[in-house]
Amino acid sequence: MRARLRAWIESLGDQFWLRPALIVIGCIGLAQLGIWLETAHVAGYDASSPDQNWGYSGGAEGARALLSAVASSTIGVAGTTFSITIAALTLASGQMGPRLLRNFTRDARNQIVLGIFLGTFAYALMVLRTVRTVQESPFVPHLAITGAMLLALLSLATLVWFVHHIAASINVETVVDAVHSDLCAAVEARTCEAAGMTLPDRLPTGCGVSIDASGYLQAVDEDGLADWALEHGATVAVRVRPGDYVPSGFPVAFLSDGIEDAEAALRRSLTFGHRPAALQDLEYSIRQLVEVAVRALSPGINDPFTAGSVVDHLGDALCRVASRHLPTGAVVRGGRVPVVVPVTDYDGLCDAMFHMIRQNAAGSVHVLARLLDVLARVAEVERMTNRTAELARHANLVVAAARRDVADPNDLADLEARHRHFHAVVAPFSPASV
Numbered sequence: 417m418r419a420r421l422r423a424w425i426e427s428l429g430d431q432f433w434l435r436p437a438l439i440v441i442g443c444i445g446l447a448q449l450g451i452w453l454e455t456a457h458v459a460g461y462d463a464s465s466p467d468q469n470w471g472y473s474g475g476a477e478g479a480r481a482l483l484s485a486v487a488s489s490t491i492g493v494a495g496t497t498f499s500i501t502i503a504a505l506t507l508a509s510g511q512m513g514p515r516l517l518r519n520f521t522r523d524a525r526n527q528i529v530l531g532i533f534l535g536t537f538a539y540a541l542m543v544l545r546t547v548r549t550v551q552e553s554p555f556v557p558h559l560a561i562t563g564a565m566l567l568a569l570l571s572l573a574t575l576v577w578f579v580h581h582i583a584a585s586i587n588v589e590t591v592v593d594a595v596h597s598d599l600c601a602a603v604e605a606r607t608c609e610a611a612g613m614t615l616p617d618r619l620p621t622g623c624g625v626s627i628d629a630s631g632y633l634q635a636v637d638e639d640g641l642a643d644w645a646l647e648h649g650a651t652v653a654v655r656v657r658p659g660d661y662v663p664s665g666f667p668v669a670f671l672s673d674g675i676e677d678a679e680a681a682l683r684r685s686l687t688f689g690h691r692p693a694a695l696q697d698l699e700y701s702i703r704q705l706v707e708v709a710v711r712a713l714s715p716g717i718n719d720p721f722t723a724g725s726v727v728d729h730l731g732d733a734l735c736r737v738a739s740r741h742l743p744t745g746a747v748v749r750g751g752r753v754p755v756v757v758p759v760t761d762y763d764g765l766c767d768a769m770f771h772m773i774r775q776n777a778a779g780s781v782h783v784l785a786r787l788l789d790v791l792a793r794v795a796e797v798e799r800m801t802n803r804t805a806e807l808a809r810h811a812n813l814v815v816a817a818a819r820r821d822v823a824d825p826n827d828l829a830d831l832e833a834r835h836r837h838f839h840a841v842v843a844p845f846s847p848a849s850v
Contacts, residue, residue, distance in 0.1 A: 439531030447542035450560030472561040487540035494533035599701035607740040624667030634693035641685040645754035659697035731790035788834040
């Protein structure tokens with residue numbers, strides 16, 4: 417249940433309207449408060465007193481004109497600004513991939529800016545409806561109108577800041593750095609300081625259970641499923657992991673024994689959605705970075721420098737993994753393993769990071785050289801022999817691609833030299849990989 421709740425909370429970040437709606441409601445409440453303070457003369461405030469009327473001091477006609485100007489200008493600026501923003505993001509998505517637009521819509525700063533514009537508009541309308549002239553039993557909420565002036569100045573400052581922010585946020589280096597930060601946070605959250613329990617020698621391969629659901633698996637409630645399996649004395653081997661697309665009717669788990677309510681338990685423990693989620697998917701941010709690199713290597717863009725920057729950030733993530741252990745997928749309860757879930761291993765991480773970039777960079781000497789350099793740097797940090805062997809496998813694949821596609825003998829000789837340097841680095845720790 418906790419995993420499902422966390423997945424639901426994460427999905428709220430995709431709702432671009434949520435924060436603006438809350439800010440609009442807050443501004444409406446603030447307008448009502450300002451009007452009430454005016455009518456109740458709270459804390460000795462009296463708008464008719466010249467000494468206390470430090471804010472707006474005009475009449476009803478001027479108040480209406482001011483509030484009308486604030487309302488019309490803020491809603492106009494909001495519409496124009498976000499129209500330009502959508503156009504800029506459309507151009508950016510062609511370079512970095514449409515899936516990265518989710519990062520822009522989830523950006524709380526963009527949502528807050530829209531909320532400030534719309535909240536100022538709603539505030540001005542709420543105050544405007546209370547302004548009455550002499551013919552209408554005069555009432556001018558000076559305090560609330562002063563608040564509208566302050567919100568207008570805040571909107572002006574927000575507009576200047578937002579133009580700077582959106583210009584910086586569509587810069588490819590800023591996007592790569594933001595996704596890299598998400599990847600580092602995922603590495604910290606989804607890896608362990610100590611090695612986990614090894615998997616049982618024999619796992620269930622029968623009694624497959626399917627559920628009436630389809631879509632991307634976003635989260636697995638491992639604790640809840642383990643408690644259920646322990647209660648029924650069963651072992652559950654889940655077959656899908658977060659990030660996988662599960663078709664309808666596919667057996668999502670194998671059980672050691674047939675249990676009547678197994679389907680209901682799995683339905684409670686597995687959360688599906690229309691799109692992948694980063695909550696429990698370690699490879700989610702990796703796929704985003706790789707998409708940026710692959711698009712940068714396309715003939716229409718031809719930007720090997722961006723691809724090289726992505727490779728550097730991926731190498732940094734692997735260096736962070738070097739001092740930690742990846743989970744084994746065994747969920748331990750009372751000294752036994754009632755649930756086994758599939759997890760990303762080190763080989764899978766490297767494959768997700770480097771395969772597509774190498775395949776699309778076969779003719780780019782710059783990217784191939786960067787791949788070999790990054791692999792060598794990671795190998796200097798890594799001390800586990802099985803991991804250095806995996807790094808050596810990818811280095812060998814890179815140099816094989818270079819031998820196949822690089823025509824210039826000087827460029828090929830440079831790549832061969834980098835490849836030899838890699839093996840010189842890993843030789844003391846992984847002799848079998850040389």
